[in-house]
Amino acid sequence: MSRVVDRARGRVETGPGPSAVRVDDDGITALSEDEAVLDVLVDERRIFSFWLHRDGEQRGREWHVGWPRTLQEFLVGTGRVAVVVHESGERVFDETVRLGGGDQPLAIVHPRTGQPLSLDKSWRRVVTFDTRTEQNIAPLMDAVQVVLDALREAGIEAFLAYGTLLGAVREGRLLGHDSDADLGYVSALSHPVDVIRESYRVQRALVDLGYRITRYSALAFKVDVEEGDGVVRGLDVFGGFLMDGHLHLMGEVREPFERSWIFPLGTTTLEGRTFPAPADPDRLLSAMYGAQWRTPDPAFHFSTPPSTYRRLNGWFRGLRVGRARWDRIYSRVLKGVPDPSPFVRWVAEREPDVASFVDLGCGRGADVLEMARRGVPSLGLDFQPRSFARAEARAEQEGLAGARFQTLNLLEMRQLLVIGAQLARLPAPRVVVARHLVDTLKRPARTRLWRLARMATVGPAGSPAGRFHVEFLAKAGDDGYAGRHRVRRRRAAMIVKEIEAAGGTVVHREDVEVSQSPDASRLCRLVVEWRQ
Amino acid sequence: MAAVLGKLGDRDPRALVRRVREARADVREVRELRERVQRLEAEVQECRALNVRLAELTDVVTELLLPVASRDEERLAALLERYRTSV
Numbered sequence: 001m002s003r004v005v006d007r008a009r010g011r012v013e014t015g016p017g018p019s020a021v022r023v024d025d026d027g028i029t030a031l032s033e034d035e036a037v038l039d040v041l042v043d044e045r046r047i048f049s050f051w052l053h054r055d056g057e058q059r060g061r062e063w064h065v066g067w068p069r070t071l072q073e074f075l076v077g078t079g080r081v082a083v084v085v086h087e088s089g090e091r092v093f094d095e096t097v098r099l100g101g102g103d104q105p106l107a108i109v110h111p112r113t114g115q116p117l118s119l120d121k122s123w124r125r126v127v128t129f130d131t132r133t134e135q136n137i138a139p140l141m142d143a144v145q146v147v148l149d150a151l152r153e154a155g156i157e158a159f160l161a162y163g164t165l166l167g168a169v170r171e172g173r174l175l176g177h178d179s180d181a182d183l184g185y186v187s188a189l190s191h192p193v194d195v196i197r198e199s200y201r202v203q204r205a206l207v208d209l210g211y212r213i214t215r216y217s218a219l220a221f222k223v224d225v226e227e228g229d230g231v232v233r234g235l236d237v238f239g240g241f242l243m244d245g246h247l248h249l250m251g252e253v254r255e256p257f258e259r260s261w262i263f264p265l266g267t268t269t270l271e272g273r274t275f276p277a278p279a280d281p282d283r284l285l286s287a288m289y290g291a292q293w294r295t296p297d298p299a300f301h302f303s304t305p306p307s308t309y310r311r312l313n314g315w316f317r318g319l320r321v322g323r324a325r326w327d328r329i330y331s332r333v334l335k336g337v338p339d340p341s342p343f344v345r346w347v348a349e350r351e352p353d354v355a356s357f358v359d360l361g362c363g364r365g366a367d368v369l370e371m372a373r374r375g376v377p378s379l380g381l382d383f384q385p386r387s388f389a390r391a392e393a394r395a396e397q398e399g400l401a402g403a404r405f406q407t408l409n410l411l412e413m414r415q416l417l418v419i420g421a422q423l424a425r426l427p428a429p430r431v432v433v434a435r436h437l438v439d440t441l442k443r444p445a446r447t448r449l450w451r452l453a454r455m456a457t458v459g460p461a462g463s464p465a466g467r468f469h470v471e472f473l474a475k476a477g478d479d480g481y482a483g484r485h486r487v488r489r490r491r492a493a494m495i496v497k498e499i500e501a502a503g504g505t506v507v508h509r510e511d512v513e514v515s516q517s518p519d520a521s522r523l524c525r526l527v528v529e530w531r532q
Numbered sequence: 533m534a535a536v537l538g539k540l541g542d543r544d545p546r547a548l549v550r551r552v553r554e555a556r557a558d559v560r561e562v563r564e565l566r567e568r569v570q571r572l573e574a575e576v577q578e579c580r581a582l583n584v585r586l587a588e589l590t591d592v593v594t595e596l597l598l599p600v601a602s603r604d605e606e607r608l609a610a611l612l613e614r615y616r617t618s619v
Contacts, residue, residue, distance in 0.1 A: 192580075196587035204618040218584045310573070314580025406616070413588040414619045418596070422612050 018052060020062070021093035023081050025100060027066040029059070030083070030092070037297055038092075041082040042106050046130060047071065048119035049086060049177065049298035068123040071108065075099045079106030086298060120179055121300055130176030137174065140233060141273050143225035144181050147211075147235050148276065150223070151185065154205035158185040159265055159276040161238055161249070162288060168270035169281045170294060177298035180236060184249055186262045187241040192315040195219060195241045200414070215412075218316040220250040247287065250316065254308040255287040319411050321445070323383070329486065330386040334363070337391050340370035342512075343435050343471045346525070348374060351467070356426035358456060360449065361437030365391025365405060372403035377427070381408035381419065410441070410448040420455030430466030432456045438472040438495055439487035450502035458530040467527055468504070470495075474511065474524035481514050481521035492524040504528040 018032035028040065035053045039046050048068060050056070056065040067075055076099060083093035099106065108117050116131040129137065144164075151158045160168055161184030167175040174181070187195045196218040203213050203221060212224040219239035226232050240249030247257030261280040268277035278284045285293040289300065344367035348354075357371040362380030365388040371378040372395065380388050380403070388405040395403035409415050423430065432453050438446060459465035476482040476489045496506055508527035513520040595615055600608060 192583040193587045193590070196584060197591055200587070200591045200619070207618040218587065310577065311580070314577040315583050318581065318584070412619065413585060414592055415616070417588075417592050418612055418616045418619065421596075422616065425609065425612075 017085050017088065017090050018083075018092050021083050023083065023093055023095070023097050025075070027064060028083060028093075029062050029064045031062055037086040037299055039084045039086050039298065041084060042079050042108060044080070044082070045108075045116060046118060046128075046177065046298075047108055048123060049121075051299050054301075055299070068119055070119060070123050070125050074106065074108045074117075076102035077104045077106040078102060086296060118177070120177065121298065126179035128177055128179045129174040137271055140174075140181060141271050143233055143235060144183070144270075144275065145273070146225055147183060147223050147237070150206055150209050150211065151183070151202065151237070153209065154202045156185045156187075156202055157263075157265055157276070158183045158237065159262075159278055160184075160268060160270065161284075164270065165268070165277060165281060166285055166289065166293060168268040168275065168277065169285060170296070172269050173271050175296075175298075180234070182236045182238065184238040184240055186247065186249070186259075187239065190241055190243045192241075192243075195239060196316070199239050215319065217250060217312075217319060220316070247284075248312065249287075250312060252302045252304045252308070253287050254305075254311060257283070257287065319409065321411060321442075322440075326384045327386065330364075330384055334387070335390070337364050337369065337394055338366050340366050341435060343367070343469075343523075343525070344370050344433070347431060347433055347469050350469075350527070351429070351431045353429055354431040355428055356430040356466075358423055358426070358430060358432045360408070360432060360434040360452065361440070362391075362405070363387050363436075365395075365403075367433070367435065368403050368405065369395060369398075369400065372400045373398075375402065376431075377402045378404070379423075379426075380405040383407060383409040383411075410445045410452070413448075416448055416452055420452050423452070423456035424458075424465070426456075428459070428465040430456055431469065432466060433469045433471075435471045436473070436485055436487050438470055439490050443498075446498060447502070450499060450504065453528065454503060454530045457528075458532055461531040464529045464531060467507070467529055470526045470528065471523055473521060475522035477515070477517055477521035478519040479515040479517045479521055492526075495524070496526065499526070499528055504530050 018030040018036050018038065021028065021030040028038070030036075030038075030052060032052055035051055037049060037051055039049045041047065048071065050065050052063045052065065056063040058064075078096060078098045081093070081095065081097040082091055084091050109115060110117055110127070115127045117125050118128045118131070120126045120128070144160075148158055159165070160182070162182040163175050163178040164181045164183070167173055167178060187198055189195050189198055199219050199221070203215065206213055206223060214222040214224070214234065216222065216236070220237065222234040222236050224232050224234050238250040240247060240253070242248075242257060242259055245256055246254050247262075248254050261283040262278045264279060265276045266279050266281070267274050268281060269275075290303075348371065354371075354376050357368070357376045357378040359365075359368050359371075359378070359380045362368050362382045365380045365382075368378045368380035368388075369391055380391065382388055382405075385407050391403070392405045394400075395405075406419070407415075408419055423432070434449060434453070437449065441449060453468040457464055457466035457468050472495065473482055473485070473487045473489050474492045482489065492509075492511075496509075499506060505528065506526050507529050508525075510525050512523045512525065514523060515521065592615075596611065602608075
């Protein structure tokens with residue numbers, strides 16, 4: 001119920017809910033003194049949900065919520081738009097609306113696949129369950145079972161968690177506005193170091209069973225499962241543990257908790273199937289969503305206390321810094337394989353005897369292909385697997401056996417150490433390059449970079465096993481180079497100092513201007529050796 | 533505020549000066565404490581981050597050290613590759 005102030009009469013009336021709702025190119029505007037959770041439906045399909053006050057701005061007596069940015073490209077056309085109070089189902093707006101001056105029917109669908117899209121609670125575009133048929137749901141349920149079984153084989157008793165547990169316990173089915181399935185477990189161990197090591201062990205066990213794993217943090221990862229319908233779906237597995245009388249569960253929970261509220265696991269029913277659940281699901285759901293978890297709220301935002309964030313961040317996170325940004329860049333902006341860089345030609349001329357070429361932060365992999373075409377066995381490493389996918393495919397088409405690509409996350413010490421050991425075993429002399437990597441990384445990751453370059457090239461004084469060639473932006477001019485390459489200027493003196501602190505010796509330096517502009521950007525090229 | 537200060541000043545100008553000085557010192561102390569809390573929070577996070585570092589190193593050592601010690605080159609190469617694909 002909402003109360004509307006009737007200023008003319010100077011008293012408050014109780015209204016039936018949000019009123020005077022308008023929908024136009026700007027967004028949704030409504031009167032409502034009380035907070036309200038509203039769903040927006042286009043042609044009877046829920047597209048997104050929001051809290052009027054939390055997500056809106058006050059304009060006089062009205063509250064206004066602009067269209068989410070993630071929807072804007074679809075908002076040209078005409079369709080029936082309804083605004084519905086989520087809890088009561090009351091329609092406070094239901095009209096045909098023309099948006100962006102378009103006459104074609106509004107179509108909020110995936111541009112490539114045509115699948116109906118909606119927005120999740122964070123207003124990201126997803127294919128939610130409410131548009132999926134039973135035939136779509138069954139393979140996901142199979143996948144949940146497969147991952148639970150695999151985890152059990154790895155010694156972990158997992159259960160449904162977060163939205164998946166909420167859907168099962170509250171409604172016996174997947175939440176219509178949800179788009180993925182979550183699993184969780186509570187370790188028998190109770191120290192961050194031990195539960196991280198256990199998580200690594202579980203990851204290895206799952207890889208041995210044939211699953212592809214993407215790690216989110218030191219205590220959470222995604223398991224890719226190919227569903228019966230051929231779709232590859234990622235199931236999130238959130239690790240947890242009890243310490244000091246508190247349950248810590250990635251990614252949002254730290255609450256006073258007792259082991260008996262989890263174990264022995266009970267069961268719950270989801271889409272007609274039986275799955276493991278915590279012994280007392282009410283306790284866990286309250287820890288996740290607050291005591292009001294029984295009230296549906298498709299626009300729910302976690303209000304995790306800062307102390308919980310700080311703990312979970314400090315203990316387990318920080319392995320994916322910048323990942324989402326580069327993911328977006330490689331999926332939307334940087335496509336295809338560009339021409340080889342002038343830098344790689346410079347390196348090839350300086351190093352005619354190279355036996356192995358390694359490109360750290362290889363991006364789209366053009367320089368790796370170039371060196372492989374010159375007959376040099378070449379390895380491209382980048383933390384974003386999407387970046388070199390095209391180059392990898394092209395190497396296969398061209399039969400370039402000498403071009404290989406692997407993922408490397410400098411922030412994961414395990415990867416760095418093992419890849420460093422592998423690079424050290426490649427035939428020498430090894431040429432290791434990093435082009436526009438120094439100028440995208442911050443200092444902690446750069447420290448790791450120097451370590452890896454050292455591992456790959458160090459040798460006895462006078463005969464190093466290889467050389468490290470680095471190119472970065474040393475001066476940002478007015479030619480737009482920094483923006484185009486998404487790099488930040490690094491002072492050459494500072495980089496040299498860091499390299500020397502890591503034991504390296506700069507044996508050659510030259511600067512290159514990138515344009516004819518009087519205020520041209522300048523690149524710095526360094527050649528570095530590490531001697532034992 | 534002015535009325536309060538005026539009243540204090542009427543009573544004893546030196547007391548007023550002392551109160552103002554004390555108030556300034558309080559403000560400075562609050563600012564310093566706030567900065568100190570921020571620094572402490574950052575330092576606590578640095579310590580927490582050691583958990584991942586320690587777990588990573590322990591994992592590498594326990595998974596790879598023994599085969600390295602055995603000096604079985606072929607087995608070691610296979611093991612390095614297996615470890616790489618599992619991290």
